[in-house]
Amino acid sequence: MPANGIAAAPRIDPVEPSTTARPITVVEHTNFAVSDDGGDMVPGSYHGFFIADTRFLSRFIVRLNGDRLERLSAAIGEHQSAAFYLANPRGAGIGTASIAVFRERRIGSRLDERLRLISYAAEPITVELGIELDADFADIFEARGARRRRRRVVTREKTSRSVTLTYESAGYRRSTRVTFSRAMESPEGLFTTQVVLRHGRPWDINVTIDTRRSQRRGVPPLPADRLIATDSVRRWRDQLPALRSPDVRIERAWRQARRDMVSLLLTGPRGDFLPAAGIPWYLAVFGRDACITALQTPLFGMKISYGTLRQLSGYQGTQVDPWREEEPGKIPHEVRTGELATMGELPFSRYYGSVDATPLFVMLFVAACRGNGWLGSGAPASSTMPEPLSEFLPAVERALGWVDAHTDVDGFIRYRPNHQRGIVNQVWKDSADSMRYRDGRIAEPPIAAVEVQGYAIAARRGMAEVYAALGRSEDAVAQTAAAERTADAIGAMWMPDEGTYALGLDGQGRAIGGVASNAGQLLWCGVPDAARAESVAERLMAPDMFSGWGIRTLSSLNPGYNPIGYHTGSVWPHDNSLIAAGMAAYGHHDAAWRVIDAMLDAAASDPLARLPELFAGFDRGTTPDLVPYPTACAPQAWATGAIVLAVQTILGRAPGAVGSTADVLPSAPPLSLHELAVSTG
Numbered sequence: 001m002p003a004n005g006i007a008a009a010p011r012i013d014p015v016e017p018s019t020t021a022r023p024i025t026v027v028e029h030t031n032f033a034v035s036d037d038g039g040d041m042v043p044g045s046y047h048g049f050f051i052a053d054t055r056f057l058s059r060f061i062v063r064l065n066g067d068r069l070e071r072l073s074a075a076i077g078e079h080q081s082a083a084f085y086l087a088n089p090r091g092a093g094i095g096t097a098s099i100a101v102f103r104e105r106r107i108g109s110r111l112d113e114r115l116r117l118i119s120y121a122a123e124p125i126t127v128e129l130g131i132e133l134d135a136d137f138a139d140i141f142e143a144r145g146a147r148r149r150r151r152r153v154v155t156r157e158k159t160s161r162s163v164t165l166t167y168e169s170a171g172y173r174r175s176t177r178v179t180f181s182r183a184m185e186s187p188e189g190l191f192t193t194q195v196v197l198r199h200g201r202p203w204d205i206n207v208t209i210d211t212r213r214s215q216r217r218g219v220p221p222l223p224a225d226r227l228i229a230t231d232s233v234r235r236w237r238d239q240l241p242a243l244r245s246p247d248v249r250i251e252r253a254w255r256q257a258r259r260d261m262v263s264l265l266l267t268g269p270r271g272d273f274l275p276a277a278g279i280p281w282y283l284a285v286f287g288r289d290a291c292i293t294a295l296q297t298p299l300f301g302m303k304i305s306y307g308t309l310r311q312l313s314g315y316q317g318t319q320v321d322p323w324r325e326e327e328p329g330k331i332p333h334e335v336r337t338g339e340l341a342t343m344g345e346l347p348f349s350r351y352y353g354s355v356d357a358t359p360l361f362v363m364l365f366v367a368a369c370r371g372n373g374w375l376g377s378g379a380p381a382s383s384t385m386p387e388p389l390s391e392f393l394p395a396v397e398r399a400l401g402w403v404d405a406h407t408d409v410d411g412f413i414r415y416r417p418n419h420q421r422g423i424v425n426q427v428w429k430d431s432a433d434s435m436r437y438r439d440g441r442i443a444e445p446p447i448a449a450v451e452v453q454g455y456a457i458a459a460r461r462g463m464a465e466v467y468a469a470l471g472r473s474e475d476a477v478a479q480t481a482a483a484e485r486t487a488d489a490i491g492a493m494w495m496p497d498e499g500t501y502a503l504g505l506d507g508q509g510r511a512i513g514g515v516a517s518n519a520g521q522l523l524w525c526g527v528p529d530a531a532r533a534e535s536v537a538e539r540l541m542a543p544d545m546f547s548g549w550g551i552r553t554l555s556s557l558n559p560g561y562n563p564i565g566y567h568t569g570s571v572w573p574h575d576n577s578l579i580a581a582g583m584a585a586y587g588h589h590d591a592a593w594r595v596i597d598a599m600l601d602a603a604a605s606d607p608l609a610r611l612p613e614l615f616a617g618f619d620r621g622t623t624p625d626l627v628p629y630p631t632a633c634a635p636q637a638w639a640t641g642a643i644v645l646a647v648q649t650i651l652g653r654a655p656g657a658v659g660s661t662a663d664v665l666p667s668a669p670p671l672s673l674h675e676l677a678v679s680t681g
Contacts, residue, residue: 023047023280026107027263028080029228030276030283030337033111035060038071039084039103043134046143046280049111049209052225053284053338055143056176056211059134059189062103062115064088064127069101079263080230081106088127095121099197109228111209119197130192131184131207135165135176139338141346144281150339158186170343171219174212181206223337223349229267236273237262240300243647245671249600250647252609257643260610260635261300268314272307275641278613278633285335287312287357288428289637291364296577296641298371299648299673305368306388312361313395315350317402322418323347329402331357333423346421353423355406355415358399359455365389365396366462375469383471400463400479403456407482411489412448412505413456427452428575429518429553433560434567435503436514440559443512449504451518453490454525457483461526487527499535515545515555517575523582533586540579541591548620550576550598556617563617563627570629573599573611574638577645584649584665593667596646602626603643611639647671 025034033049034041041047041060049057062069067089076082081104088099102116119125137152150169157164160183166175182205184191195203213222243254265273266285276282277289294308317330324347325333333354341349369375374386385393406413415426424432427449435443460483467476493502493511501519502511519536522528528536540546544556547563550571554561561569576595583592603611605626613636616627633639650671652664 024074024076024082024084025279026076026080026082026105027279027283028107028109028230029226029266031107031109031228032279032283033057033105033107034280036071037074037084038069038086039074039082039105039113040068043136048138048143049107049211050140050143050280050283051211052213052223053140053336053341054174054213055138055140056135056174057111057133057178057209058136058138059132061132062101063130063132064099064101065094066128066130067091070097079259080108094125094127098125099127108230109225110211113207113209115205115207117195117197117203118201119199121197122199124199125197127195127197128192129195129205130190131180132190133163133178134189135167137167137174137339139340140281140336141338141340141348160184160186163191169339171216172222172339172342173214173216174339177210177212179208179210222342227267227269227271229271232267232271233262233265233273236265236301236303241673243671243673245669247600247669247671249604249609250643250669250671253600253603253611253643254647256603256609257640260640261297261637261644263635264637264640265304266311268307268311270310272310273304274308274311275304275637278636278639280633281631282633282636284337285311285315285332287315287331287333288354288360291331291357291360292428292574292578293637293641294364295360295367296574296638296645298367299644299653302368302371305364305371309361309365309368309392309395310388312357313392316395316398317352321352324350325352325418325422326350327352327402329358329398329400329405331361331399333357333426353417353426355413355426355449356428356452356455358402359413359452359459361399362396362403362459362463363455365392366459366466368392369462369466375465383469385466385470396463400459403459404482407456407486410448410509411453411482411486413452414446414448414507415452416445416447429567431566431568433565434553435512436516436554436558436560436568438513438558440514440561442560443503443506446507447504447512449518450490450493450501451521451525452504453486453493454522454527457486457490457527458525460486490522490527494532498539500539501536514558514560515539517545517551517553517572517579520551520579520582521575523586524578525582526585530586533582534588537583537586537588537591541594543619546594546598547571547617548598549602549615549617549626551579551595552617556619564629566614566629569617570614571602571617572614572639573602573642577642577649581645581649584652589665590667592649593665596649596665596668599642599646610634611642612636613639647673 023034031051034047043059048055069086072085074084084103086101087097088094098121100118104114106112152167155166162179164177184193264276274290275293277286290308294305315332317326330352334348334351336348340346433442460479464476464479502513503516504512520540540551554568563569580592580595603609612632612634614629650665650668
């Protein structure tokens with residue numbers, strides 16, 4: 001252990017396995033199973049059945065006469081179920097496509113699969129059905145590509161109808177029990193049975209995978225399993241409005257966004273919802289992602305906003321912990337429950353390495369005060385804050401205290417990781433190479449990122465209104481003064497020759513002058529004056545920034561540009577949705593519609609009409625096909641929220657983060673929401 005008492009963590013490779021091979025994923029809360037389109041979970045890939053950030057099943061392969069099945073098609077029903085349609089492998093003395101094989105999979109607190117074989121041969125056929133099973137109990141970070149893997153000894157206990165695989169370390173035990181509805185022979189790692197098939201008669205076997213986590217006496221308890229409240233989520237889904245429009249793209253994208261959001265919701269102890277960040281890598285609590293998603297989706301009602309505020313309040317920092325970068329009042333970046341986090345080899349059991357989650361949390365509270373009807377919109381505010389808003393106010397004030405404490409003498413909030421294993425860039429563009437100077441060089445922390453200052457300004461201005469409504473005039477004046485001080489200071493990031501803001505300032509106060517999308521989020525926060533807002537909007541729509549599919553993260557003229565870089569030239573739908581909302585709030589309707597129109601085209605290029613986490617930034621004029629990013633999450637919460645916010649922007653319903661209003665976008669197609677049941681409770 002180093003002298004500072006902080007244990008070294010395994011180095012994490014930032015490049016996850018590719019997700020572009022169209023895997024099939026079923027999900028229920030933080031439980032998910034990923035396979036290929038034949039239903040097989042193949043070792044050496046990121047396939048598997050995951051619960052609590054642990055892979056409880058790493059191999060699940062079905063064979064007939066020793067060979068894998070021929071894939072025909074696959075279909076996902078609701079997010080918890082999938083069906084795979086297959087045929088017998090060629091050769092082995094069986095006629096081509098003589099046997100149809102159906103795999104029906106459903107996930108909940110466990111994984112269930114029914115395997116059905118039907119022969120269409122004239123005569124009876126005897127085949128050997130083989131099922132390969134294994135569990136490596138890998139941590140989610142290992143499945144994502146950790147360079148260091150634990151060497152695990154897995155024990156096996158077998159009967160003719162089951163196998164239990166168990167792994168124990170430091171008093172923590174994880175086990176997987178697989179049960180068959182028929183007796184099976186069990187050579188090492190393989191379970192087989194001889195099946196006699198007669199024409200047209202189904203032959204079934206059910207496979208059930210149960211998991212268990214436990215610990216020995218005296219060992220600190222594991223985090224409690226999350227409540228799986230399927231019925232509650234369905235009731236919420238059934239209240240969501242339907243959208244009608246002559247533009248088929250937006251109708252399809254809206255329907256898919258409703259389905260995807262349902263699949264990502266994590267139920268809290270009181271039945272509220274927080275959106276997980278994305279599938280497969282980020283099916284967990286992420287403070288920044290949850291806050292932005294909630295800010296994007298008021299058209300889905302207040303339950304996501306309230307749930308996000310409530311659940312993140314429960315994780316709010318209470319102490320100074322350099323390893324986890326925890327500080328009093330700070331909102332977490334990420335909460336994990338896998339082995340590496342539980343054992344302290346990684347700081348992510350509760351990791352606070354995010355400089356923006358805390359002001360975003362305050363922004364969300366202000367937006368909830370507006371959405372509730374208590375604040376703004378011409379409604380007379382009562383000096384008594386109603387529930388549940390008053391429940392959240394203490395946590396919000398602790399968060400605001402953190403913002404106050406971390407605003408330096410220049411008026412900026414800066415970030416720098418506490419140790420070498422922390423996230424380097426603690427903003428939404430969190431890859432290590434995202435912050436670029438004009439010449440393409442990479443800026444190093446400490447950094448005052450431009451959009452973070454915008455979040456802080458919006459949070460402070462909003463809280464000034466809250467305090468004024470509560471009759472706390474002194475606090476209101478203090479927050480207004482602090483907001484305007486930062487708004488004045490941000491002028492140091494203005495680049496007159498580029499007509500936009502820099503990415504931020506480095507530790508020497510120099511502009512990190514790469515032209516990037518970040519400045520567009522200042523419009524969403526309502527920060528620039530009208531002239532600079534117009535200039536930023538115009539600059540972002542220039543050909544080096546607008547690809548035809550959306551606004552790039554970094555200008556194609558920057559030497560560091562890479563159209564398939566994570567934050568160095570790719571296009572992120574959530575970023576574009578915030579920018580478009582900000583453009584509309586400032587009256588730049590044509591630019592806002594061009595951005596939204598491009599997003600809808602991107603969604604329409606997907607078979608499900610789904611926007612992924614990000615996609616490549618190639619120019620649409622020379623690369624007419626949308627090129628996927630190789631490891632993008634889909635669905636992903638704030639990409640899903642991008643469609644909801646786009647609809648809100650088209651309708652002119654308070655698209656700005658600080659509650660501003662705008663006209664209906666005149667260039668957009670007509671649309672309407674039906675059976676709108678947006679609850680304020």
